[in-house]
Amino acid sequence: MSDVSSANLGNERVLYGYWRSSAAYRVRIALHHKNLPFENVPVSLAKGEQRSAEHLARNPQGLVPALVDRGATFTQSLAICEYLDEAYPDTPRLLPSHPAERAGVRAMAQLVACDIHPLCNLRVLNYLEAEFGQDAGGKKAWVARWLHDGLAALETLAEPVAGDYLFGDTVTLADVFLAPQLYNARRFDVDLAPYPLLRRIDETLTELPSFRAAEPSRQPDAQ
Ligand SMILES: N[C@@H](CCC(=O)N[C@@H](CS)C(=O)NCC(=O)O)C(=O)O
Structure with a gap:
């Protein structure tokens, strides 16, 4: 995660993923399930774009997905899904309360x-x-x-x-x-x-x- 200071909060939500990536697929499901609109920006794994300097700046692991939300960049699909569940508690929850x-x-x-x-x-x-x-x-x-x-x-x-x-x-x-x-x-x-x-x-x-x-x-x- 980067840039979480409130001064940098933006309205944009962008998912950097790839159609066949199962890790990006998880985040797409979570975003749709929670009715959170997002822009889908492809990073082609077939072309090796995950290792470009531009993508490494988002995710130093050179993997998809990366999610930009409220001005911060998040990586790791499990962490992203849990973040969405906690940051947007009024949307359908993915984790039970007990x-x-x-x-x-x-x-x-x-x-x-x-x-x-x-x-x-x-x-x-x-x-x-x-x-x-x-x-x-x-x-x-x-x-x-x-x-x-x-x-x-x-x-x-x-x-x-x-x-x-x-x-x-x-x-x-x-x-x-x-x-x-x-x-x-x-x-x-x-x-x-x-x-x-x-x-x-x-x-x-x-x-x-x-x-x-x-x-x-x-x-x-x-x-
Ligand atoms: N633990 C990571 C795994 C991410 C991952 O392995 N992504 C794959 C696609 S499913 C990837 O970007 N692979 C590119 C590569 O291996 O070069 C997550 O859940 O986000």
Whole structure:
């Protein structure tokens, strides 16, 4: 985060993302779910724009997303979603009010954000190819390995607490992180048959306007 002094507060809200980035997809869902209008500025991962000086000034990690809100720049999709939930408390909440429930929802979101996604992102797959000679098949097998590991645990975690959604009967941060991860899984042809609960919830999510509006194929930079 940068520039949070009230002197710099602006009205602009800009999401720097990429249509197929699942981390940017999470933030799009959260913004739509909270009815917070934003400008979507593409940073092409295909062209390597995430490593441009302009983008590194927003996010020194050279990753998307970055969100500018009220004059401050935020990175890390989980931190951004939690920021939005706290900064705009009068919009639909993504975290429950009860501490134990909050911890349950965060555990699910973090399982995806910290334990599945980092192993399967572009720079890791590029590294596997460049340093270890992995072809498309090898990279798919790698992704499937880590996705199955995480999704199996998520299915088990969800069984006692799922309702219409992954944690209870209202949309939470857990759902915001589930849908993009399953999109990624399909992209890599990972078999989702062993996860009937996750698939049932994902189907419900695809019917929600906020989730639909955030879908990769609906973004202006989609190819
Ligand atoms: N933990 C970060 C992960 C961000 C991330 O890995 N973004 C990917 C796209 S999903 C990216 O920008 N990859 C570019 C690259 O690997 O060069 C977050 O949740 O924001």
